[in-house]
Amino acid sequence: MPVELVKVSGQNYALDVRGYTCPFPEIYTARALAQLSAGQLLEVTLDNPASSDGISATAKKNRSEIRETTKTDATTWKINIQKSE
Amino acid sequence: MNPKENKLFPTDDVERFVNRYALGRDKCEGSSHFLRIKIPNGRLTAEQFKAIADLSERYGRGYAEITDRQNLQLHWIESEDALKIFSKLEAIGFSTDHGGQGYPTAQHGDVRAIVGCPAAGLDRSELADASPIVKELDGFFDGNRDFLDLPRKFKISVSGCHLNCVSPEIHDLSFVAVKQSTGKIGFAVLVGGTVAAAPQLARPLNVVAKPEEILDITKCAVEIFRDFGSRESKAKARFRWLVDAWGTEKLRRTLEEKMGRTLETYRLKDLPTCIGEHVGVQPQKQDGYSYISIPVLCGVLSSGKMAKLAQIAQEHGSEELRLTPFQNIIFSNIQNKSVNNVLRSLKETGYSTASVHLNWTTLACAGNFCGKTLDHPKKRASESTSYLTSRFKEALKNEKLRINFSGCPNGCARHLIADIGLQGTQLTSEGKTVPAYNVYVRGNGCSNPALGRLIQRGVNAEKTKFAVANLIDAYLKNGAKASFNEFCSGKTVEELQTILNLNLGEMEKSAS
Numbered sequence: 001m002p003v004e005l006v007k008v009s010g011q012n013y014a015l016d017v018r019g020y021t022c023p024f025p026e027i028y029t030a031r032a033l034a035q036l037s038a039g040q041l042l043e044v045t046l047d048n049p050a051s052s053d054g055i056s057a058t059a060k061k062n063r064s065e066i067r068e069t070t071k072t073d074a075t076t077w078k079i080n081i082q083k084s085e
Numbered sequence: 086m087n088p089k090e091n092k093l094f095p096t097d098d099v100e101r102f103v104n105r106y107a108l109g110r111d112k113c114e115g116s117s118h119f120l121r122i123k124i125p126n127g128r129l130t131a132e133q134f135k136a137i138a139d140l141s142e143r144y145g146r147g148y149a150e151i152t153d154r155q156n157l158q159l160h161w162i163e164s165e166d167a168l169k170i171f172s173k174l175e176a177i178g179f180s181t182d183h184g185g186q187g188y189p190t191a192q193h194g195d196v197r198a199i200v201g202c203p204a205a206g207l208d209r210s211e212l213a214d215a216s217p218i219v220k221e222l223d224g225f226f227d228g229n230r231d232f233l234d235l236p237r238k239f240k241i242s243v244s245g246c247h248l249n250c251v252s253p254e255i256h257d258l259s260f261v262a263v264k265q266s267t268g269k270i271g272f273a274v275l276v277g278g279t280v281a282a283a284p285q286l287a288r289p290l291n292v293v294a295k296p297e298e299i300l301d302i303t304k305c306a307v308e309i310f311r312d313f314g315s316r317e318s319k320a321k322a323r324f325r326w327l328v329d330a331w332g333t334e335k336l337r338r339t340l341e342e343k344m345g346r347t348l349e350t351y352r353l354k355d356l357p358t359c360i361g362e363h364v365g366v367q368p369q370k371q372d373g374y375s376y377i378s379i380p381v382l383c384g385v386l387s388s389g390k391m392a393k394l395a396q397i398a399q400e401h402g403s404e405e406l407r408l409t410p411f412q413n414i415i416f417s418n419i420q421n422k423s424v425n426n427v428l429r430s431l432k433e434t435g436y437s438t439a440s441v442h443l444n445w446t447t448l449a450c451a452g453n454f455c456g457k458t459l460d461h462p463k464k465r466a467s468e469s470t471s472y473l474t475s476r477f478k479e480a481l482k483n484e485k486l487r488i489n490f491s492g493c494p495n496g497c498a499r500h501l502i503a504d505i506g507l508q509g510t511q512l513t514s515e516g517k518t519v520p521a522y523n524v525y526v527r528g529n530g531c532s533n534p535a536l537g538r539l540i541q542r543g544v545n546a547e548k549t550k551f552a553v554a555n556l557i558d559a560y561l562k563n564g565a566k567a568s569f570n571e572f573c574s575g576k577t578v579e580e581l582q583t584i585l586n587l588n589l590g591e592m593e594k595s596a597s
Contacts (some may be wrong), residue, residue: 002093002096002100003096004091004092004093004094005091005092005093005094006091007090007091007092013092020103021107021183021184021193022107022108022109022110022118022164022184023107023108023118023164023167024099024102024103026164026165027099027164027165027167027168028094028096028099030164030165031094031095032092032094034094035092035094050108050109050110050184053110053117054110054117054118054164057117057164058164058165061165
């Protein structure tokens with residue numbers, strides 16, 4: 001299945017990049033953020049620890065802010081990002 | 086929600102690289118990612134070498150490293166540049182490994198770059214040219230989705246080199262050329278070696294493979310690892326643990342069942358272990374040609390030097406360079422009449438084959454980038470080599486010593502199979518945490534293969550070169566009566582500690 005930016009509710013979107021190694025989660029996150037408007041929220045689900053760090057840098061470079069990072073199990077992270085401008 | 090409200094973005098330009106390309110994670114020196122370019126058997130054309138120099142110049146601050154798996158590694162790579170870099174690599178015919186992206190639990194290991202003798206097909210003393218086998222294996226495993234979710238990384242070597250320069254004893258799976266009693270050349274199979282945490286030398290599987298069997302054996306062995314290796318703990322996921330649990334007999338049986346045939350039994354007299362590196366100018370098996378191995382201390386290169394080396398290869402050779410597991414470079418197929426000209430050009434570029442042997446054999450990891458050590462192993466190794474060269478001069482020049490600096494117990498610089506192995510650690514001095522090294526001496530050798538013996542914990546990193554010098558001094562004063570290995574084997578840990586610690590404080594003062 002191709003990666004897509006799923007609209008969850010009003011201003012909330014989700015991106016599932018499990019199974020991808022670095023740098024692909026970062027690249028898809030950057031592309032997803034480029035689609036969003038200021039204030040909209042993106043939840044990225046990933047299972048690659050290297051990218052859990054890398055996405056913070058990606059968010060900054062794409063004028064967005066990490067709101068919360070949650071480790072949901074031993075291998076899965078959910079990162080909530082808000083597009084700032 | 087209505088799927089029509091989902092937003093689509095282009096993925097094709099990304100997906101074509103997935104599983105064949107990746108970046109690894111750096112944590113220090115201001116670098117977030119490294120790029121480890123797989124160079125099968127370490128062979129690349131001058132054009133490819135130049136193209137990677139350009140990538141280094143453009144995206145990696147002009148810095149590059151030769152790794153001990155014959156790869157080229159760049160740092161400071163930004164994820165947003167990755168697709169451009171991958172496109173370039175694809176265009177010149179290379180991919181990357183997965184950069185050590187093991188997950189917190191054991192999974193997602195890949196088959197790493199397959200190591201082969203860099204002088205394959207050239208060296209007059211080789212038993213077999215195994216490079217076509219390395220190429221075949223690389224072609225099979227590179228990006229193969231069936232083998233991208235192994236419990237951990239899987240390291241393979243294949244070689245017919247008389248020096249065992251690929252260090253078959255530390256691979257998960259090794260094929261080593263042997264001459265059988267019938268006169269036929271086959272490949273003895275070793276399994277379960279590693280010098281990472283919980284180190285273990287490889288064990289003979291007591292079989293010999295025909296060259297045409299190697300792909301099938303390797304495929305089945307990696308499948309066995311994939312299907313039966315432990316995924317519960319990353320620390321106990323390497324192939325060695327499965328070999329431990331099963332024993333070589335069960336492993337052989339399972340392998341043969343999977344292959345659907347019986348392998349030929351073969352008992353090695355000694356475990357094949359690394360003897361050394363190809364150094365300097367060596368005559369090739371092709372009359373009228375030589376190969377030239379130049380020392381690249383710790384594998385550190387600059388993009389500018391890479392471009393010049395590529396130019397030298399183009400001007401004088403067959404336009405091919407070969408990277409060695411000792412982190413050096415071989416120029417192949419140099420006409421004998423051109424050797425002196427090549428040596429002159431190399432010298433002008435800063436590389437001399439008149440170097441001390443240590444310049445070829447000293448290994449160091451990229452620990453300054455990974456964050457697992459407080460020290461800079463490559464700088465420390467370089468500083469140590471300079472000091473030893475200046476202190477012992479001619480007495481040291483042709484000594485075939487191997488001194489390896491690993492930043493941490495993961496042993497990326499193979500310190501446990503060096504003559505003198507340094508493993509990074511830390512100690513508290515005057516209330517401060519400072520970098521230090523544990524010192525090992527070689528227990529390795531064909532007659533009595535063993536991993537290095539820990540003789541001293543926590544030598545302050547600044548004093549490392551003096552401690553190493555003390556060991557070498559005592560060895561050299563012993564005359565030519567024994568190899569360094571034998572010299573150390575004849576002494577107790579306490580005796581070696583006394584030698585190592587002799588006047589360390591005074592030496593440091595006089596040096597400063």
